[in-house]
């Protein structure tokens with residue numbers, strides 16, 4: 001029996017394929033680096049939130065207090081807890097957070113415990129389909145008199161959508177006057193997906209008016225304002241340092 005050996009085909013380096021591979025590798029590395037750069041502050045804040053939740057009492061100095069005013073700021077704090085995520089934080093590349101996420105001291109599942117109050121006098125509306133949110137119209141922006149702005153408060157329901165909004169404001173409420181400090185409801189972890197609750201917090205934002213008495217789409221950061229000058233605390237992701245966002249004057 002004879003064994004015929006196949007002549008071994010010399011292995012040829014395909015320069016074109018190698019260049020493509022190098023380009024793809026470089027592009028992947030660059031996008032990973034950009035994503036890391038964009039998300040690094042947010043991941044730092046996530047670490048702090050985990051620390052806070054593990055022992056809120058030990059980190060009480062990281063928290064703000066519902067109804068407290070920082071210095072001469074026009075707004076009072078809308079709830080208790082750690083301002084965990086800031087205005088402009090990025091949760092994924094290309095995303096910018098339009099408001100503040102304030103996490104109460106009762107932990108991710110401690111529902112119905114942490115009050116949410118109006119940050120400023122205004123006229124409260126709760127659309128008929130809103131289970132977790134209210135919006136308060138402020139006819140004259142205290143920092144730009146004559147301009148209408150809106151303050152939006154959401155996640156005030158449990159994971160299954162049971163509302164934690166105060167009984168005074170049933171779904172369908174329109175233009176009900178509330179003063180600063182009025183109890184609006186309690187923090188919840190409603191996300192519209194019962195299997196993936198958000199972790200208990202308040203999302204608070206300041207929304208621009210469309211010029212005709214309607215609030216603009218809150219989901220776009222361009223329709224919202226940096227809450228920093230309204231609360232007297234640096235809560236813009238681009239301006240805030242790595243320390244917890246609390247009132248510098250200690251009040």
Ligand SMILES: [Zn+2]
Nearest residue numbers: 099100101203
């Ligand atoms: Zn949020």
